Amino acid sequence: MRALLxxxxxxxxxTVSCKKKLIEPPDDLIPEDKMxxxxxxxxxxNGIQSTNPAVIEEYxxxxxxxxxxxxxxxxxxxxxxxxxxxxVPEIYQSLYQEVEKRLxxxxxxxxxxxxxxxDSIKQRTDKVRDSLRKKT
Numbered sequence: 835m836r837a838l839l840x841x842x843x844x845x846x847x848x849t850v851s852c853k854k855k856l857i858e859p860p861d862d863l864i865p866e867d868k869m870x871x872x873x874x875x876x877x878x879x880n881g882i883q884s885t886n887p888a889v890i891e892e893y894x895x896x897x898x899x900x901x902x903x904x905x906x907x908x909x910x911x912x913x914x915x916x917x918x919x920x921x922v923p924e925i926y927q928s929l930y931q932e933v934e935k936r937l938x939x940x941x942x943x944x945x946x947x948x949x950x951x952x953d954s955i956k957q958r959t960d961k962v963r964d965s966l967r968k969k970t
Contacts, residue, residue: 856921857917857918857921858918859918860911860914860915860918862911862914862915863914863915863918864905864907864911864912864915866919866925866928866929868905868907869915869916869919869929870929870932870933870936871905872901872905872907872912873929873930873933874933874936874937875901875904875905876897876901877933877937878937879895879897879900879901880897883897
């Protein structure tokens with residue numbers, strides 16, 4: 835999934851490689867920090883959709899309406915903001931780099947939590963095993 839995001843970002847960067855603004859910013863441009871939040875949520879939801887679609891179906895999540903509602907933007911505002919950022923490759927690339935960084939941080943945190951849980955289970959199992967050995 836991360837490769838898809840990187841590929842999408844790079845393809846836009848390669849297609850629109852001049853530094854001149856091709857599109858003027860829309861009046862209701864979504865700020866960069868909010869756009870990063872939106873793109874992050876989209877990446878997470880798309881990841882869930884591709885790895886475990888039953889979760890999306892179980893909770894009846896429709897990706898884009900969910901994003902619009904959560905971030906209080908409308909579809910036109912999102913599309914125009916995305917087009918604008920795509921027309922400025924340096925900004926667009928930095929948005930996707932920040933999204934990738936956040937995804938990597940989340941993966942590391944989840945791996946650490948899993949490791950701690952497994953270590954805790956192993957310690958409890960070892961204690962039980964030791965106590966059973968002492969009784970015999």
